Amino acid sequence: MSSDGIPGPDSEVALRVKAMESLLLEKGLVESSAIDALIDMFENRLGPWNGAQVVARAWTDPEYKAWLLQDGTGAIADMGFDAVQGEDMVVVENTPQVHNIVVCTLCSCFPWATLGLPPVWYKSAPFRSRAASDPRGVLAEFGTEIGADTEVRVWDSNAELRYMVLPERPTGTDGLDAEALAKLVTRDSMIGVTKVAPPD
Amino acid sequence: MNGIxxxxxxxxxxxxxxxxxxxxxxxxxxxxTMGLVNAMMAGFQFSVDExxxxxxxxxxxHYLGSSYYEHWLEGTMTLLLEKGVFSQAELDARLADLSTEQNGEPA
Known part of the structure; x- marks a missing residue:
């Protein structure tokens, strides 16, 4: 059992991966360099720093924000983040009246182009099972208190359509430009489980 | 499908x-596994829906008792075997070879 409570892998599993890869390489169906390039892309080029730039631009450019909420796919592609698993994007806005939270109850669908690979908790049974049935309880686990007057909306992602949250711009940030604002935006705030904290 | x-x-x-x-x-x-599966999908060996x-x-x-990337491995193995990309016999032979190699015994 590994530290996250999920039964850990063993060497037998690692051997199965090696056997599969060696057979595929031998048959010319995949190249080692292509696998390396994809790993590099997912680990180093796709990540929440992309989504943070989208959020910061929306906070500072009302026209862009309107476009983003109306046509998330197009507005995000305009920033150059139109890679894998972001082909059909819907961006939902958090306001004092509405708080949005994103889940994939069936597995792990996630906007890779703007947020990278999903965190382990997003793929875990506890989050998937409870996000829709007890969103306020889930939010409380993340330390996020949502007032009783605020509506909570849960968006269940699927393989074709992926959601991203446009979090509320924190107070005390009037003097910040988009670059400085982007640094405040966290991955979890774009999933909707936390809010963006004001600058220190 | 109303599955687990x-x-x-x-x-x-x-x-x-x-x-x-x-x-x-x-x-x-x-x-x-993450890189390999994405390479297979990028090369149209199978689709994300499959x-x-x-x-x-x-x-x-098995689903409940295995980790996230073990799901990826099992799903991929199922598809590659079903599509005849390699056979169970080929896979078993390769696993036996790798196991022998790993344990430092002569093949």
Whole structure:
């Protein structure tokens, strides 16, 4: 059992991966360099720093924000983040009246182009099972208190359509430009489980 | 399909915070599996929907008792065997070779 409570892998599993890869390489169906390039892309080029730039631009450019909420796919592609698993994007806005939270109850669908690979908790049974049935309880686990007057909306992602949250711009940030604002935006705030904290 | 993967609303899985600081990849084979599966999909060996459905067909007890990237591995194996990319016999032989190699015994 590994530290996250999920039964850990063993060497037998690692051997199965090696056997599969060696057979595929031998048959010319995949190249080692292509696998390396994809790993590099997912680990180093796709990540929440992309989504943070989208959020910061929306906070500072009302026209862009309107476009983003109306046509998330197009507005995000305009920033150059139109890679894998972001082909059909819907961006939902958090306001004092509405708080949005994103889940994939069936597995792990996630906007890779703007947020990278999903965190382990997003793929875990506890989050998937409870996000829709007890969103306020889930939010409380993340330390996020949502007032009783605020509506909570849960968006269940699927393989074709992926959601991203446009979090509320924190107070005390009037003097910040988009670059400085982007640094405040966290991955979890774009999933909707936390809010963006004001600058220190 | 109303399978074990359809977890929305289920009870009893515990708290989320147990996994909140978990690393993206627990072991190197998980990183390799992520790259390999994406390479297969990029090369149109199978689609994301076929892949998802293959994972959903895992035996429920195995699904619950295995890690996320083990789901990826099992789904991929199912598709590659079903599509005849390699046979179970080829896979078993390769596993035996690798096992012998790893254990330092003569092949």
């Amino acid at each position: 993967h359809d977890m929305g609303g289920m009870h009893g899985f515990g708290t989320i915070m147990e996994t909140v600081d978990a690393p993206q990849f627990h072991e190197e084979w998980e990183r390799r 892949f998802r459905y293959a994972i959903e067909r895992m035996a429920p007890a």
